[in-house]
Amino acid sequence: MSEKQLTFKEMCAEFDVTPRTLRYYEYIELLTPEKEGRSRFYGPKELARMTLILRGRRFGFALEDIRQWLMIYENEGTEVQMREWITLADKQMVELAEQKKQLEETMAELQSLRDDTVKSLG
Secondary structure, eight states: OOSOOEEHHHHHHHHTOOHHHHHHHHHTTSOOOEEETTEEEEOHHHHHHHHHHHHHHHTTOOHHHHHHHHHHHHHHOHHHHHHHHHHHHHHHHHHHHHHHHHHHHHHHHHHHHHHHHHHHHO
């Protein structure tokens, strides 16, 4: 093993994920570590994929969207993947804007109710 490889436990620690999460990502084929017996080893490709997965999750993307996006790179290359990323990012920005609007409305309603309660206490 000439390239840097992490064990299952090291991968969990490196990315601060639970073993269950890591196993699930393998199950849904987001990650495909090398296997030697019962041991799993994660090389540079898997580390890069995990970074992208977690970044995608942070931005609110569904795991299936992330999986499809990673598959585009495998099957069609970087340029097609980047174009798809732009489409996904645009769609997610619309979704996040709607969530922000709903959250702001909820906060305003809560503030109003709080203020009315303070006034009623006199």
